[in-house]
Amino acid sequence: MTTEESILKAARKVFQRKGLEGARMQEIADEAGINKALLHYYFRSKENLFEKIFSEAFEKMLPAVSGYLSEATNLRQFVVFFIEKYFELISEMPYAPQFILQEINRNPNLIANLTGKFGLPVELVKELIKREADAGLIVPIRPEHLMINIISMIIFPFAAKPIIMTVLFKNKQQAYDEFLNQRQAVIADFVLAAITIKKCDQ
Incomplete structure (x- = not known):
């Protein structure tokens, strides 16, 4: 699984739990097992x-x-x-x-x-x-x-x-x-x- 695929998989889980409004980029990064800077490199915003x-x-x-x-x-x-x-x-x-x-x-x-x-x-x-x-x-x-x-x-x-x-x-x-x-x-x-x-x- 590529880094981007891992991010998308993690984001789906966080959005499912928290909704768009409640989701945070840091939480998505944690779920994907990467740092926030790398997440922002792939996707600048939620x-x-x-x-x-x-x-x-x-x-x-x-x-x-x-x-x-x-x-x-x-x-x-x-x-x-x-x-x-x-x-x-x-x-x-x-x-x-x-x-x-x-x-x-x-x-x-x-x-x-x-x-x-x-x-x-x-x-x-x-x-x-x-x-x-x-x-x-x-x-x-x-x-x-x-x-x-x-x-x-x-x-x-x-x-x-x-x-x-x-x-x-x-x-x-x-x-x-x-x-x-x-x-x-x-x-x-x-x-x-x-x-x-x-x-x-x-």
Whole structure:
């Protein structure tokens, strides 16, 4: 394992434990078994480190996610796939939403470039929506709204974890974890119920 690989492995562990805000370069250096000066030689800041980790995670998951979503043959299947894969991505890096929120104003181009790698399959969703709306199965909705609504519901519990933990779960990690485990099904049911046209009994 190269020095850079050791640093990235150590940084993932520290980010996982402390989040982006709580992580310190000295702690990452200690975890990697190197001195802080050498760490700064490879990565000048924890933001640079995180950008590298973030990019690698996106590039690793993107082919699988794109292939999985392209197999959807109806909107219900797409919604379930989309939620499942985004949850996998965010669960891999639960500190990512906080990083994104922190960097949006400081470095918007960075965030645009990074998130742009995980392209949203707008054309596929547009086709599925048109087909099912024409058949009277769902209410017409712009694909951008549908996907942003879903992504927002996925990301918020991670981005607002400190508030949710304190206010809703009295700082009990197990209760928060159980809540997250239920989110995929809850979001899918909520979204599908919102767009599905209910057929009245004759």
